[in-house]
Amino acid sequence: MARSDERAGRMWRVNTLGFAILGLLARRPLSGYRVAQLMREPIGFFWNAGHAQIHGTLRKLVEAGWAEYRTEPGPGPHDKKLYSATAAGRAALAEWAASPLPTPQPHDELLLRVYNGWLADPAAMREMLTAELERREASLAHYLTVRAEFEADGTPEDPTTQRFVDYATVLNGIGSERYVLDWLRWLIGTLRD
Amino acid sequence: MARSDERAGRMWRVNTLGFAILGLLARRPLSGYRVAQLMREPIGFFWNAGHAQIHGTLRKLVEAGWAEYRTEPGPGPHDKKLYSATAAGRAALAEWAASPLPTPQPHDELLLRVYNGWLADPAAMREMLTAELERREASLAHYLTVRAEFEADGTPEDPTTQRFVDYATVLNGIGSERYVLDWLRWLIGTLRD
DNA sequence: CCGCTCATGTAAAACGTTACATGATTCA
DNA sequence: TGAATCATGTAACGTTTTACATGAGCGG
Structure with missing residues (x-):
């Protein structure tokens, strides 16, 4: 697995950041901004990413059918998007969580x-x-x-x-x-x- | 510091991998191939990189004046290059080792x-x-x-x-x-x- | 003669960081 | 009125991975 949209020409091989974000969305619907906050505070001890990376990955998760969003009028020039995990996204996440770990490549x-x-x-x-x-x-x-x-x-x-x-x-x-x-x-x- | 060749138009800001490699060269002269091996075995527990990245970084270290090499006829189509750290490279490394740590960005x-x-x-x-x-x-x-x-x-x-x-x-x-x-x-x- | 180790490199793609850009609301 | 928080996005750059490319020498 870890692949999405088998029929499409270009497939995005979901990376670890994708699963990190999906793990947050599987718990509760979130805006991209909130995801970025959670990447600092509770998740920050074991994973992190900046907002630029997060917005792009959210878009790809939606394209893959693993997340979806509903739009709300937000402050500022853009609409606020509330993302949540789809059933397919949850299933993929559950399978990934218990799949064999790749050998770690430490940077300490x-x-x-x-x-x-x-x-x-x-x-x-x-x-x-x-x-x-x-x-x-x-x-x-x-x-x-x-x-x-x-x-x-x-x-x-x-x-x-x-x-x-x-x-x-x-x-x-x-x-x-x-x-x-x-x-x-x-x-x-x-x-x- | 952590900068090199002040006069040149384009300067390479030495990154952590640069210091990781320099740390190996400061101990003994090495070929790029040997550096790649050491990145797996004793250093692998806390840092790693593939040979493609290592060759490029070695070239930049030489351009920066922090490493130098002498050529030896090697097996295969390319000459073997034996790299070592220069005095400037050692000094930069010593200063870097004790400089304040950036806040870690874990990926576990x-x-x-x-x-x-x-x-x-x-x-x-x-x-x-x-x-x-x-x-x-x-x-x-x-x-x-x-x-x-x-x-x-x-x-x-x-x-x-x-x-x-x-x-x-x-x-x-x-x-x-x-x-x-x-x-x-x-x-x-x-x-x- | 097959595969392993030694040995270096390039190119493309993917991933990640930093800087730029916009703008409403809330609190001091 | 100025700063912080909420909110999303793009562009440029730098880092890292993966794949391609070559080839000698050695041991089985």
């Missing part, structure tokens, strides 16, 4: 900096790593708050609910920040003079 | 799958996650072997050596795989019927 600039850090001034390195430590401490604190809010209403247990998968991604965030923080503290410790 | 497909997993068949989801678990168990085992080899020769302690930064990236890999494995085991557990 922090590790690349450390790998070349033997050449750098240790004091400057310590400063950069301390800034990163603080950024991630704030990030962890945020995830812990969100987790507490979830658990106050009862720990989610049913993996076929939105609430559960949201909770699962927050737990991942906590684990991820915790291990990096430990590693950063150790690294900064080795840079003491 | 595993989390995106889980986020949409509430729509998917739990059994299919369990299968996908189990495959990922096995892939990462193998990866952890590999990092543990590498760490043992490092520590057999004495734990690296000087952060201005290549040996130390290599060791640091391996420790990061171990921590990273361990937390994901814990999280995956918990997640798969919630999908038992």
